[in-house]
Amino acid sequence: MDNGIGIKEENRAKIFEPNFTTKNSGTGLGMAITKKVIDNAGGIIYFDTKMDVGTNFYIELPIYTGDIE
DSSP, X not given: OOSSOOOOGGXXXXXXXXXXXXXXXXXXXXXXXXXXXXXXXXXXXXXXXXXXXXXXXXXXXOOOOSOOO
């Protein structure tokens, strides 16, 4: 859980796009890079958000059960 105010409806579809930010500083790359790394690992990232409460991000990664080749 973050300590923010939640993600506005109009920003939810953009949250994983490169260079998207609602802040005055920063590059807006953190969530885009995070999603790319998780996607490349075969996982998924998603969130639920409530305005004036906060946002929870969830990451699911596959469990590798075979030999490394």
